[in-house]
Amino acid sequence: MKQFFLVMIAVALVAGCKKVEKDVYNYFPKVKTVGAVVQPDGSIRLTGELLSSGAGEMRGVGFCMDTLPNPRMEDNQQICDTLFGNSFSTLYVDLDATRKYYFRTWAVNEWGYAYGEDILVDNISLDTSIIPCHPAPSTMSMTDFGTVPIYSVTNLEYTTLQWECSAYTNNGMFHLTFYKWPTTGVYEITEFTSISSKEKRFVNLEFSQTYAKAGKLYINQISPTLIEVTICEAMLPKFNGKRYLTARFTVKT
Amino acid sequence: MDGSKKVRFRQRFGFIYTSMQPRLDSFPTYVYRGGDDPKFFAGKTVYSDLKLIMIYGGVDLKILELSRFRWYGGVNIVFGLAKMTYARDAHPVIIEEDVVNEGLGGFMFRTSFEYSFARRFDVFAVLSKSSLVGQKWSPFYGHYNYGIGLSYLLIPDFE
Numbered sequence: 001m002k003q004f005f006l007v008m009i010a011v012a013l014v015a016g017c018k019k020v021e022k023d024v025y026n027y028f029p030k031v032k033t034v035g036a037v038v039q040p041d042g043s044i045r046l047t048g049e050l051l052s053s054g055a056g057e058m059r060g061v062g063f064c065m066d067t068l069p070n071p072r073m074e075d076n077q078q079i080c081d082t083l084f085g086n087s088f089s090t091l092y093v094d095l096d097a098t099r100k101y102y103f104r105t106w107a108v109n110e111w112g113y114a115y116g117e118d119i120l121v122d123n124i125s126l127d128t129s130i131i132p133c134h135p136a137p138s139t140m141s142m143t144d145f146g147t148v149p150i151y152s153v154t155n156l157e158y159t160t161l162q163w164e165c166s167a168y169t170n171n172g173m174f175h176l177t178f179y180k181w182p183t184t185g186v187y188e189i190t191e192f193t194s195i196s197s198k199e200k201r202f203v204n205l206e207f208s209q210t211y212a213k214a215g216k217l218y219i220n221q222i223s224p225t226l227i228e229v230t231i232c233e234a235m236l237p238k239f240n241g242k243r244y245l246t247a248r249f250t251v252k253t
Numbered sequence: 254m255d256g257s258k259k260v261r262f263r264q265r266f267g268f269i270y271t272s273m274q275p276r277l278d279s280f281p282t283y284v285y286r287g288g289d290d291p292k293f294f295a296g297k298t299v300y301s302d303l304k305l306i307m308i309y310g311g312v313d314l315k316i317l318e319l320s321r322f323r324w325y326g327g328v329n330i331v332f333g334l335a336k337m338t339y340a341r342d343a344h345p346v347i348i349e350e351d352v353v354n355e356g357l358g359g360f361m362f363r364t365s366f367e368y369s370f371a372r373r374f375d376v377f378a379v380l381s382k383s384s385l386v387g388q389k390w391s392p393f394y395g396h397y398n399y400g401i402g403l404s405y406l407l408i409p410d411f412e
Contacts, residue, residue: 024276059285060293073283073295108293112281
């Protein structure tokens with residue numbers, strides 16, 4: 001019994017040492033949305049700052065995003081695993097350049113959570129200076145064939161988790177297959193036609209029943225119904241070597 | 254009064270009933286879902302009907318006595334029950350509402366200042382700090398009480 005009371009006294013004294021916060025909000029973390037910078041490829045670099053971890057152990061920080069103000073923590077959530085001092089950062093990709101987005105930081109500790117302020121981003125665009133080739137509008141150039149006009153492009157069509165379009169020239173047609181809705185950004189051209197959900201920034205380019213093995217494709221969303229496609233140096237294998245396709249055209253969506 | 258007959262210790266027993274108000278209408282709580290796609294879900298928890306019912310007993314030591322003024326310090330053993338209702342909503346992961354009853358035990362440290370302004374009548378100011386251990390909901394309860402009052406001594410210990 002005596003030991004029980006000694007233990008109780010010890011526990012009570014330890015409990016009694018726990019600081020009570022006068023301002024209840026001091027229990028929760030404080031966080032600030034520092035900035036949102038549109039990158040040359042149309043992605044957005046978000047940075048945040050943890051101002052205070054509150055009165056409890058930190059459990060996580062990150063960002064959320066929505067097309068409406070005051071996004072909730074779970075909306076397009078990104079968790080940041082690393083703090084650089086008190087700063088943290090992440091990259092949002094595959095955003096529709098024709099829409100506006102609201103971002104804000106969040107932080108959680110053992111007591112609860114807090115948000116930073118909203119930041120509105122409505123100027124997503126591709127920095128065309130990063131495009132290494134400069135084909136004329138509505139043209140296709142290919143090794144051995146020279147430059148020819150693209151006289152027709154089909155509308156972008158959706159078929160079972162793929163978006164497809166075809167461009168026609170007097171030297172033949174080529175077909176593009178996207179594995180996500182083609183938003184502003186840079187895409188890798190690949191011959192692989194089975195793309196996992198984490199590799200959606202890949203695209204297939206098929207010309208004369210042959211898949212291009214490499215190259216880059218640049219999408220610039222001009223309006224909600226029109227995108228501009230620029231293909232640079234798509235490498236197409238041929239019987240005794242390879243040839244390159246470069247093109248630029250617009251597609252209706 | 255004869256100083257040699259003054260009582261330095263006194264026993265105290267009592268009953269405390271406290272109806273508490275939460276410091277926020279709703280607390281910003283969250284739920285973490287682990288796995289391949291870990292995610293935090295924002296939510297809120299609303300507390301209501303917070304009550305503490307406790308009995309205590311202990312001793313006070315008279316630290317100082319100057320004429321009609323007395324200063325006491327003491328410690329009590331406390332046992333009781335905490336009750337509260339909570340509603341937690343972190344849609345779509347969890348939505349729940351429950352009533353929690355929890356046994357409490359611990360100590361209450363107290364100091365009081367008393368002034369006898371008439372025979373059997375005192376005015377007093379008291380400050381106490383309770384440090385309690387709970388069974389399940391919260392490991393520690395710690396809170397201060399302070400107040401002033403008027404007391405009537407049924408059995409005066411000065412005579």
